[in-house]
Ligand SMILES: [Zn+2]
């Protein structure tokens with residue numbers, strides 16, 4: 001089957017879909033316009049289409065024979081950033097943009113669904129094309145809760161991300177952990193308020209908080225095995241209202257990230273430092289943790305399979321790539337079924353598409369899109385052994 005030829009035939013449609021999504025970005029669980037375009041498109045292909053997880057959609061392609069079910073997933077949401085790209089398809093919504101590449105993910109999976117639906121005689125099993133809302137804030141579990149992996153039961157899952165720090169023409173895939181777990185913390189350091197002139201009559205939560213921010217770093221540098229990276233970041237610190245008043249409390253929020261460490265142990269270390277510093281300062285604290293994303297770990301055999309396919313698509317462009325401390329809720333699927341999540345290079349310095357994800361100038365090299373479509377089609381057909 002001439003996959004390259006078929007992808008070329010749909011090239012204009014691919015770019016047009018991507019630019020349309022790009023121009024009309026919608027935030028997590030608000031992807032109403034996006035969802036309508038997707039459900040109409042999948043419906044036109046003759047797939048069984050269901051709305052899930054508020055604004056998500058899944059299209060089921062039943063192949064020509066009984067066989068396993070493969071899940072292929074694209075995420076749908078934009079981010080709350082003001083776009084600064086001077087392009088014709090620039091976001092029409094102030095303060096929102098597709099700054100992570102999910103516009104490209106949807107366009108690639110839709111065009112792949114069209115081509116795969118055209119050759120369903122080669123699909124010996126089923127493909128679920130899942131369009132998932134709210135990836136930026138862990139929306140995947142809602143699709144799992146609503147039964148995405150059931151009826152027919154999903155046997156394996158594939159996902160990809162366009163990646164601006166990887167050059168166009170490269171595909172990165174590796175076995176094991178690839179994207180980090182992220183646990184969020186909300187810490188309130190409680191003191192006793194009072195006059196800045198009589199600090200000895202108060203308990204200053206600001207001094208205690210500042211010391212906590214500094215001391216916590218020693219978990220990363222002195223307590224943790226540095227060959228198993230962890231990241232602890234304070235991203236919001238809030239307390240006080242005036243230059244003369246010692247506040248009652250300081251609130252701090254942030255995240256703890258790790259790839260192959262024991263999250264429970266890191267949380268215990270975190271609380272031990274907080275407790276110790278607070279005690280030293282006569283302060284008290286409340287501490288809550290919440291799991292954002294679990295570790296995204298690739299099944300070794302699925303990762304090997306994707307790697308073999310990628311060699312046929314980009315030849316020498318296959319790389320192991322780096323692991324990243326960013327989170328990705330594809331982990332909700334990878335922790336339940338054998339999965340691979342891989343990266344399609346979309347960075348091109350000359351075209352200015354090498355800005356980091358979530359940057360106001362983030363954009364993708366559209367030449368990378370057809371590589372993603374080819375990867376989707378080849379992985380799907382080879383999964384069923386019918387290329
Ligand atoms: Zn993102």
Ligand SMILES: [Zn+2]
Nearest residue numbers: 100101102161
């Ligand atoms: Zn993303």
